[in-house]
Structures are given as C-alpha cells and as structure tokens.
Amino acid sequence: MSTVPSVSAARTARLVGDLGATRPAYRGLADALRLAVADGRIAVGTRLPSERDLTTHLGVSRTTVTRAYDVLRELGYLTSRQGSGSVATLPDGARRRGTGGLFPADVADDVLDLTCAATRAPAGVLEAYERALERLPSYLCGAGYLTYGVPELREAVADRYTARGLPTSPDDVLVTSGAVAGLAVVVRALLRPGERVVVEDPSYPNTLDALRGAGARLRGLPVDPTGWDVDEAVRAVATAGARAAVLIPDFHNPTGALLDDEDRARLGRALAAAGTVPVVDETIVEIDLEGGAMPLPFAAHAPTAVSIGSSSKSHWGGLRTGWVRAPRGALRSLVEARVTSDLGAPVLEQLVLVELMRRSPGVTTERRDAIVAARDALAAGLREHLPEASFRVPRGGLSLWCELPADLPSSSLAATAEDEGLLVAAGPRFALDGGLDRWLRLPHVLPPETMGEAAARLGRAAERVRGGRTGRARPGRPLVA
Ligand SMILES: Cc1ncc(COP(=O)(O)O)c(C=O)c1O
Structure with missing residues (x-):
C-alpha cells in the first residue's frame, strides 16, 4: 500500500x-x-x-x-x-522562496510582509532585557530547568487573570514557549487520534494544522466579522460528541470578532452538557483598541476550560513566552505532556516579561495608539485603492478580514500581490475545509505610511488580476502568526 x-x-x-x-x-x-x-x-x-x-x-x-x-x-x-x-x-525557484522564517533571505528589503499579524518590538523591550539581566544572577545558582515556569511570572500571569475577573493562583499556571507551544501541550495531554474537536471556521491556520497533525476529526463552528452563530454553535456542540472545542473568543483570528458574556455563558453551558473541554486561545485578548469593559475570560463561564495565553501580541513575539491556565488540579497532566518535548522556557525571557508586565500587564497606551493609527491607515488605503473590498473595523485585534468581490479571488490576488512586493495570506489558508476565497486577512502591523503603501500595492495587484495579468503563483510560506 x-x-x-x-x-x-x-x-x-x-x-x-x-x-x-x-x-x-x-x-x-x-x-x-x-x-x-x-x-x-x-x-x-x-x-x-x-x-x-x-x-x-x-x-x-x-x-x-x-x-x-x-x-x-x-x-x-x-x-x-x-x-x-x-x-x-x-517549481524549484518557488520552493526556495517558500522556505525560511518570517523574512526569508531572498525577499528584498522593499517587500512588505503582511503574512503575519505581529508587530516589531515596542519601546521598552530593550530596557526590560537590561533590568532582567540584573536579576538573572539569582537564578544562575540553580539548574535553570523551571518546568512550570519562573515563579514571579506565574504570579504575574495569575494576577492578570484575577484582575480580568477570573481568580487564579500561580499554581494554576504553566509557562510555555508561546501560545502555539501551549496548544501543542494541551493537545498532547487531552487528545487521542481520531477524537472529534470542534473549532471555529475560519480559524488560525497553525491551530488547524496542530489539530489535524494530532489526528483530530474537526467540526467547524461558523464565524464571520459579525460574530458567532451561537444557536448553530450550541446545536453543533450538542451533536458533535467532541472531546474538546478550541475557541478564540477574544478578537478572533482572522475575523476580529469578540464573543460577549451572554454568549460565552451559553456556549460554556452547551460544552459542559456535552462533556467537551473548552480550550481557549486568548493570545489576542490584550489588543483591545477601544477600551471599556471586556467580557470575562471564557473560563469564568466554563470552569473546566483550559486557557492559553501569550506575550506575543501584548508585548513582543521575540520573547517566545506564553502560558496555559488550567482548572485547579489539572496542571500535572499538562506538565507530563510538556516534558516529552521540552523541559521549560528560557529563564531570561520570562524575567523580561515580568519586567514588561510590571510596567503594563497589557498593551501600553503608546502601543495601542500605534496599532490604531496603522489600522486607520490601512482602512483609508483600502477605501482609496480597493474600494470594492468590504470590511468591518473590529474593536480589537491586529487584522482586517476583508470580503472581496467574486471576480477577485483572494488566492489570485495574494499570488499577484507578491509580484507587487506585498505578501499576504489568502482566505483559504484559514478555512477548515477549503473555500473562503472571497476573503483576505490584512494585518495592520506596520507603520501607517507603510500600510497606505500596502493598500496601494494591493490595488495594483487587483487591477492585474482583473486584466488577466495574474502573477506567477508562489507557495504560501508557513503562516506563523
Ligand atoms: C490565535 C493565535 N494563537 C497563537 C498565535 C501565535 O502565538 P505565539 O506567538 O505565542 O506562539 C497567534 C499569532 O497570530 C494567534 O493569532
């Protein structure tokens, strides 16, 4: 065979x-x-x-x-x-371009990379490293294998949950090397191949890949920029017989939707009744661009939920530091799953995050203003250069999820945009089972003037697609953020 x-x-x-x-x-x-x-x-x-x-x-x-x-x-x-x-x-050339990290060596400086919803490090990160270095010596006399995480960071993360309305002890927190690593640990601890998992459709591609890789059978819950169809989600949960539901209720990637408290409670009850464990990816929760009260953490409505968090969006992706918050007593099985692939996250980065969270547990005002300015520049640029694209400006998150007209498939647009010097992820990358070629995710993560230029390049690419002068398709690189 x-x-x-x-x-x-x-x-x-x-x-x-x-x-x-x-x-x-x-x-x-x-x-x-x-x-x-x-x-x-x-x-x-x-x-x-x-x-x-x-x-x-x-x-x-x-x-x-x-x-x-x-x-x-x-x-x-x-x-x-x-x-x-x-x-x-x-093809050989395409394969070379298709490999590599965030900024592959053969991408010229003038190429704008909007494949990832991640920004450069905000002000203050270097100083936080300097302060953390001063505190590092007290850890050097130990082996440095802090499998659960640096105690001060576990405490800072627990305090943040408590402040958000979910009382949490440091004993409930496991530090990981980012949210993707956290999800891998949870998946390993929770899932057996062939088990059913409910997941939003569309969803973050790396989550879908991780679940598929674990042999999960996926069942989609539809989400669009207006939000979840909660009636449908409750029905799907009741019949799916799923082991777990992996959800992104806080500025969902890619749509930007935010699930309100009432719907969290409804979905939480449906999951509890079905015996399905909610696995909640809160990576983007701190990117609230409007302020005001946020819904409670999903786990406040669903006590069996396992929550996954990260500093990648709130502070900086280069810290590679995230965490898992588990219900009381459930952390041990996660740690056992974790040690099969790594024995702890780097100490220095954890100390850096402690420093950053002391200054601001979420995003600083300065950083929030920069993200808003980039978002507004992208929205204005799209209205000027691609007026046929429609989008809602969500309350938070780092992307606009744009709907394209039927004669402008996002796969063609993305391939042609690459020839205009712009890398973007087409809608189908986020789909559970194909489709979504009418959608395009555009992260607003570069300075405002650059976002305007990105919109202009997209407009030029759209003209070429319509004129039949589509670009040589190049492979989608691994989507990392
Ligand atoms: C929903 C979601 N989860 C996880 C990640 C990646 O998190 P990390 O960098 O902490 O691994 C991202 C990045 O965009 C994301 O949007």
Whole structure:
C-alpha cells in the first residue's frame, strides 16, 4: 500500500470550486490546482486524485483533466511517480522562496510582509532585557530547568487573570514557549487520534494544522466579522460528541470578532452538557483598541476550560513566552505532556516579561495608539485603492478580514500581490475545509505610511488580476502568526 498522503477527488473538487465560464476549461482547472498547491491548501507531497476520479467529481471531460495535469507537470507543480500517482510539488525557484522564517533571505528589503499579524518590538523591550539581566544572577545558582515556569511570572500571569475577573493562583499556571507551544501541550495531554474537536471556521491556520497533525476529526463552528452563530454553535456542540472545542473568543483570528458574556455563558453551558473541554486561545485578548469593559475570560463561564495565553501580541513575539491556565488540579497532566518535548522556557525571557508586565500587564497606551493609527491607515488605503473590498473595523485585534468581490479571488490576488512586493495570506489558508476565497486577512502591523503603501500595492495587484495579468503563483510560506 502506498504511504503517500492523498487528497480525495471530492475535496479536490471543492478546492477547485466552480470552473464556470473559464475557457479553455483545462486552463481554469490547472490555475485553480496550481493556486491550491501554491497557497498550501494541497500540501506538497500529496497525491492528487486519479484523472478518472477527478473527471467524475468535476463533471468535465477526461481531456480537460488530462490537459490540466499536463500543464501542472510542465510548470513544476505536479510530478508523476511510478507507484505514487501524481504528487503535488513546487517549481524549484518557488520552493526556495517558500522556505525560511518570517523574512526569508531572498525577499528584498522593499517587500512588505503582511503574512503575519505581529508587530516589531515596542519601546521598552530593550530596557526590560537590561533590568532582567540584573536579576538573572539569582537564578544562575540553580539548574535553570523551571518546568512550570519562573515563579514571579506565574504570579504575574495569575494576577492578570484575577484582575480580568477570573481568580487564579500561580499554581494554576504553566509557562510555555508561546501560545502555539501551549496548544501543542494541551493537545498532547487531552487528545487521542481520531477524537472529534470542534473549532471555529475560519480559524488560525497553525491551530488547524496542530489539530489535524494530532489526528483530530474537526467540526467547524461558523464565524464571520459579525460574530458567532451561537444557536448553530450550541446545536453543533450538542451533536458533535467532541472531546474538546478550541475557541478564540477574544478578537478572533482572522475575523476580529469578540464573543460577549451572554454568549460565552451559553456556549460554556452547551460544552459542559456535552462533556467537551473548552480550550481557549486568548493570545489576542490584550489588543483591545477601544477600551471599556471586556467580557470575562471564557473560563469564568466554563470552569473546566483550559486557557492559553501569550506575550506575543501584548508585548513582543521575540520573547517566545506564553502560558496555559488550567482548572485547579489539572496542571500535572499538562506538565507530563510538556516534558516529552521540552523541559521549560528560557529563564531570561520570562524575567523580561515580568519586567514588561510590571510596567503594563497589557498593551501600553503608546502601543495601542500605534496599532490604531496603522489600522486607520490601512482602512483609508483600502477605501482609496480597493474600494470594492468590504470590511468591518473590529474593536480589537491586529487584522482586517476583508470580503472581496467574486471576480477577485483572494488566492489570485495574494499570488499577484507578491509580484507587487506585498505578501499576504489568502482566505483559504484559514478555512477548515477549503473555500473562503472571497476573503483576505490584512494585518495592520506596520507603520501607517507603510500600510497606505500596502493598500496601494494591493490595488495594483487587483487591477492585474482583473486584466488577466495574474502573477506567477508562489507557495504560501508557513503562516506563523
Ligand atoms: C490565535 C493565535 N494563537 C497563537 C498565535 C501565535 O502565538 P505565539 O506567538 O505565542 O506562539 C497567534 C499569532 O497570530 C494567534 O493569532
């Protein structure tokens, strides 16, 4: 039996969508498949369906599929191997560009990277490192393996939860190397392969990947910029028989939606009744751009909830420091899961975060003003350069989730924008099961004037897509934030 992962004909047909009036049809099909491979919806190394199966599912002629596969082979997006069928690949040049971290070496300085919803370090981080260094010696006489975390940081995190309305003891807090690492620990402790997990659709791609990687069977709860369909969510939870529900109720990524207290309580009750553990990613909770009362932490409505937090958005991603808050007595099983992959987060960064949280547990006013200015510049730039995109400006978070007109698929726009010197993540990256090509996530994380320039580049890319001068699709890089 072949060990090559494969994508079913049904899923491929969904990813391709409606070929409509595209002529010739094989071109349209080749383009759609190329974009799906390029933006990661069909992972490199995946076997595509046989020509016969895809022909049946798409309801097109066999020649259309054969010719589309031929085009993909010529472009380097498909390789046929004896015994493995036709496997998705990337052209050599594209593969080089597709690897690497946040700012790959071969991306020129003038390329604007909006793939990630993360800002540069705000003022004060360097000073916090200096102060933390002064305090480091008291830890140097120990082994430095603080598997639960530096006590002062556990205390600062617990105090922050208590101040937000969720009484918490430092004993309930485990420090991790960021929220993604925290989720990995929770997933390892909680889930067995094949168990069902409820998750928002769309959601943060790295969360979806982590859950898929753990063998979870995912069931989506629809969310859009107006929020959750809570009636539907309650119904889905009642019938899903899910082990866990991974939720982002605070400035949801990518929509920016915020779940209010009443709906938290309703959803919390539904999850409790179904025996489903809420796993709540609060990474973005501190990016409240308007002020005023925030809803209580989800765990205040759902005592069995496991909450995951991070300093990446509130302070700086480079600290690589986050945490998990578990219900009383539940931390031990998380620690046991954690030590299979790491024995603790770095001490210095934890001390830096203690310093930063002492000054401001959430974002500083200065930082909030900078994020608002960037957001307003992006919104103004879009109204000028891409007026057909519609979006709501959410109360918080770091992105606008933009709806595009039907003739401007976000996969094509993202691929073409790259040729204009702008990297963005197309909607399908956030989708549970394909689709969302009418949506584009635009983080407002660069200075205001740069956000205006990004909107202008997007406008130029849109003109090219409409004029049929689409860019050479390049692979979606791993989405990290
Ligand atoms: C919902 C969500 N979770 C986790 C992360 C990444 O968190 P960390 O950098 O702490 O691993 C992000 C970054 O954008 C995010 O939006």
